[in-house]
Amino acid sequence: MLLTRVNITTLILALLLFSPFAQSGGTVQPAVEVEIFKFQFLPQEITVNVGDTVRWTNKEKRQYHSVWFEQSGDPEPDYFFPGETYLRLFDQAGSFPYRCGPHPEMTGIVHVK
Numbered sequence: 851m852l853l854t855r856v857n858i859t860t861l862i863l864a865l866l867l868f869s870p871f872a873q874s875g876g877t878v879q880p881a882v883e884v885e886i887f888k889f890q891f892l893p894q895e896i897t898v899n900v901g902d903t904v905r906w907t908n909k910e911k912r913q914y915h916s917v918w919f920e921q922s923g924d925p926e927p928d929y930f931f932p933g934e935t936y937l938r939l940f941d942q943a944g945s946f947p948y949r950c951g952p953h954p955e956m957t958g959i960v961h962v963k
């Protein structure tokens with residue numbers, strides 16, 4: 851029983867060590883960048899590969915926003931302010947529309963293939 855547990859722990863450690871996160875020194879390198887400026891997601895539509903991370907950067911002067919995958923059933927995330935970023939990993943294929951929490955007219959979509 852104990853041996854089994856040790857083996858599983860070793861396996862998890864090995865997976866962590868050889869994951870892309872560990873290889874890049876703990877820093878996620880986003881595959882795609884989306885800017886938020888003048889109440890728009892730019893580009894509004896992007897296509898990434900399974901396993902890619904997308905980074906949204908708030909480029910406004912003083913307006914906060916959020917990136918909310920409401921239709922995926924996600925809870926509304928925290929707002930982020932000018933100069934701040936929001937990262938999200940896409941680990942399954944599909945098309946994922948999102949919106950800004952406080953500004954429902956701000957929409958975007960991420961296609962994952």
Ligand SMILES: [Cu+2]
Nearest residue numbers: 915916950953
């Ligand atoms: Cu907004």
